[in-house]
Amino acid sequence: MSILQIKNLSKDFGGLRVLENISFSLDEGSVVGLIGPNGAGKSTLVNLIGGGDQPTRGEIYFGSRRLNGLPAWRIARLGLARTFQITRIFSDLTLDDNVRLAAWTNGWRGKNLETEVARLIALTELSDKTGVLGRDLTLSDQKRLQLARALALKPKLLLLDEVMAGLNPSELDRAIQLLAKLRNEGITMLVIEHLMRVIMSISDRVLVLHQGTLIADGPPAEIVASSQVQEAYLGRRYVKNRGGFQPDEPSEVKEGT
Amino acid sequence: MKNRHLVFTGLVLLIALLLPLLTNDYIIQVGTEIAMYAALAAGWNLIGGITGYPSFGNVTFFGLGAILAGAFSVNWHWQYGLAGIVAVLIAGAFGFLLGLPILRLKGHYFSIATLALAQATLAVVTNVQFLGGGRGTSLPLIGSPLIFYYIMFGIAALSALVTYLIVHSQYGNTLLAIKSDEQAAQSVGINTVLAKSTAFALSALLGAMVGVVYAIWQSYIDPPTVFEPGITVLMLVMTLIGGAGTVAGPILGAVIIGLLTQLAMAFSQNASSLILGLGIIVVVLFLPQGILGRQRSGKGGKRKGKHSFSLRG
Incomplete structure (x- = not known):
C-alpha cells in the first residue's frame, strides 16, 4: 500500500522551473533514497511534501489525504516529519x-x-x-x-534531508544502524543523501532527480548500473571503484533547490 | 536559584507595598507611573521579547482600554468596573484578530505595520464622537492616589506572574521556538499563527488593563495622549534595558528609566530625554541582551546548562 503519492508535481520559482512533472509513490514501510546533483530539486521536493512551500501544479497525497494547501504544521500533525538540510533547531x-x-x-x-x-x-x-x-x-x-x-x-513518514553529512565514518555506521532500526519500527523514509554508501546500504529503492526531472526509479543496483544516472550524477569514477563513498559531485552542505 | 528568586520577589513586593506608608504624594505618583510602565513593558515583552515580534504599536491597546472604558462609562453610564472589563476584552479580541494577518509579517515589516495600526486606530477614535472624538473624555474623580498606586502595582505583579507562568510552560517554549525558527516550529506541528496571535492578545489584554486604570486615574483622557507612539517606545526601551524575554527585565527596566527620568527632571525637563537617549546607547553597545538578559559570550558562546538567572526569571 502506498503511503505517499506524488502526481505530476511541478514547481516554478518565477520563470525558473525547478521541478517538472514528478510522479512517484512510496510504499508503506519502505526506505527510498533520493539522489541527484546539487540544484536538482531534491530539497524543493521535500519542502513541497512537508508543506513548507506549495507546488505550482500537481498533487500530493499522504494516505488518502490531499496535502495541497495544508499548512506545514497540520501536515506534521498527520505524522509526516522532516529534517532540514541546513539545520533548523x-x-x-x-x-x-x-x-x-x-x-x-x-x-x-x-x-x-x-x-x-x-x-x-x-x-x-x-x-x-x-x-x-x-x-x-x-x-x-x-x-x-x-x-x-x-x-x-x-x-509514519520521515523525510530526511542529508542527515548524514558531516558525520565521521564510525558515526556514519551508527547512523545507518539507527535508520535500519527505524525501518524495522515500520517508519517509511525518503532519504536525501549524497553518500552513496548510505543510499546503497539502506534503500529498497532509489529515485534520481536531475535538473528537476525524475530520470530513474528502481532498486539501488539497477540505479548504479544505469548509464544515464552515471552520466548525470555518479560519474564514471564511482562505477570504477564500486562501493566508493560518494560521487564526483562535491557534497558540502549547500542549499540545494 | 529558586530561593534567591523567591527572596528577591518577596523583597520587591515588601518595598512596593510599604513604600506609600513612608513617603509623600509625589513619591506615590512616581511609584504609580513606574508600576504602570512596568506592566506595559511586561505586556510588550510577551510579543516583542519572548515571541520575537517587536511591536511598535502596543500603545493601541493601552489607548483602546482607556478610550473604550471612558466611553462606556460616560455615554452608556456603565459602572466603571464593568466598562473596564468590557474594554479589556474588546482590546484583547482586537489584538487576536489583528494578529492573524499582521503577524504574518516579519521583522521591520511587522514593526511598521504595528506602528501604522496605532496611528490608524488613533485616526478612527478621533473621528468617532462616541469615543470622545477630538475633545477627549472627562471622568469623575474618584478615590485617592494611593488606590491607583496599589491597582497599578497589582497589574504589574499580574503581568510578571503571567510572564513567569508562560516562560515556565510549554507554551512559553512554543513562543521561544517561534522566535528561533518559525519554519522549524511548524515542522514539529506547532500552529504558529495561533500561538503568536494568542501572545499578541495577551499583550493587548495587559496593555488595555493598564489603559483602563490610567483613564480613571487621570480622570481626563484625549486620544492623542493615550495613543502617543512614545509610550510604545518606552515599553520597548524598558524591556530591552532590563532584558527582553526575561520575567524581571521589563520591571527592572521600568524602575531604572522611571527613576532616571525623575532625577533628570530635577535638573531640567530636557535632561530626561538626554538621559534616556544615552541610556539606550549604553545598553545597545555594552549590554545588547539587557541587564538580566543572557549575554552571548564571544564566538558561539560557551554557556552550558540551564539559562542564566534571567531567561526563566
Whole structure:
C-alpha cells in the first residue's frame, strides 16, 4: 500500500522551473533514497511534501489525504516529519526542551512525555548533551537533534534531508544502524543523501532527480548500473571503484533547490 | 536559584507595598507611573521579547482600554468596573484578530505595520464622537492616589506572574521556538499563527488593563495622549534595558528609566530625554541582551546548562 503519492508535481520559482512533472509513490514501510546533483530539486521536493512551500501544479497525497494547501504544521500533525538540510533547531531552547516541545505538541504528556524524550535523546546518542542550548550544539549534534525532534512526532513518514553529512565514518555506521532500526519500527523514509554508501546500504529503492526531472526509479543496483544516472550524477569514477563513498559531485552542505 | 528568586520577589513586593506608608504624594505618583510602565513593558515583552515580534504599536491597546472604558462609562453610564472589563476584552479580541494577518509579517515589516495600526486606530477614535472624538473624555474623580498606586502595582505583579507562568510552560517554549525558527516550529506541528496571535492578545489584554486604570486615574483622557507612539517606545526601551524575554527585565527596566527620568527632571525637563537617549546607547553597545538578559559570550558562546538567572526569571 502506498503511503505517499506524488502526481505530476511541478514547481516554478518565477520563470525558473525547478521541478517538472514528478510522479512517484512510496510504499508503506519502505526506505527510498533520493539522489541527484546539487540544484536538482531534491530539497524543493521535500519542502513541497512537508508543506513548507506549495507546488505550482500537481498533487500530493499522504494516505488518502490531499496535502495541497495544508499548512506545514497540520501536515506534521498527520505524522509526516522532516529534517532540514541546513539545520533548523530552536537555538534558545536546550536540547531536551527542543525534543520535549515537539513531543508535547504531538500529544505526549506527563511521565510518558519524559520517558519518550529520554528515549529519543538516547536513541540519537545525545544523552551527554542534555541541558545544552541549541545554539551551542555542534553541527553533527544539531543534525541528530533534528532527527530526535522529528521522531517525537511519532511519524509514519520521515523525510530526511542529508542527515548524514558531516558525520565521521564510525558515526556514519551508527547512523545507518539507527535508520535500519527505524525501518524495522515500520517508519517509511525518503532519504536525501549524497553518500552513496548510505543510499546503497539502506534503500529498497532509489529515485534520481536531475535538473528537476525524475530520470530513474528502481532498486539501488539497477540505479548504479544505469548509464544515464552515471552520466548525470555518479560519474564514471564511482562505477570504477564500486562501493566508493560518494560521487564526483562535491557534497558540502549547500542549499540545494 | 529558586530561593534567591523567591527572596528577591518577596523583597520587591515588601518595598512596593510599604513604600506609600513612608513617603509623600509625589513619591506615590512616581511609584504609580513606574508600576504602570512596568506592566506595559511586561505586556510588550510577551510579543516583542519572548515571541520575537517587536511591536511598535502596543500603545493601541493601552489607548483602546482607556478610550473604550471612558466611553462606556460616560455615554452608556456603565459602572466603571464593568466598562473596564468590557474594554479589556474588546482590546484583547482586537489584538487576536489583528494578529492573524499582521503577524504574518516579519521583522521591520511587522514593526511598521504595528506602528501604522496605532496611528490608524488613533485616526478612527478621533473621528468617532462616541469615543470622545477630538475633545477627549472627562471622568469623575474618584478615590485617592494611593488606590491607583496599589491597582497599578497589582497589574504589574499580574503581568510578571503571567510572564513567569508562560516562560515556565510549554507554551512559553512554543513562543521561544517561534522566535528561533518559525519554519522549524511548524515542522514539529506547532500552529504558529495561533500561538503568536494568542501572545499578541495577551499583550493587548495587559496593555488595555493598564489603559483602563490610567483613564480613571487621570480622570481626563484625549486620544492623542493615550495613543502617543512614545509610550510604545518606552515599553520597548524598558524591556530591552532590563532584558527582553526575561520575567524581571521589563520591571527592572521600568524602575531604572522611571527613576532616571525623575532625577533628570530635577535638573531640567530636557535632561530626561538626554538621559534616556544615552541610556539606550549604553545598553545597545555594552549590554545588547539587557541587564538580566543572557549575554552571548564571544564566538558561539560557551554557556552550558540551564539559562542564566534571567531567561526563566
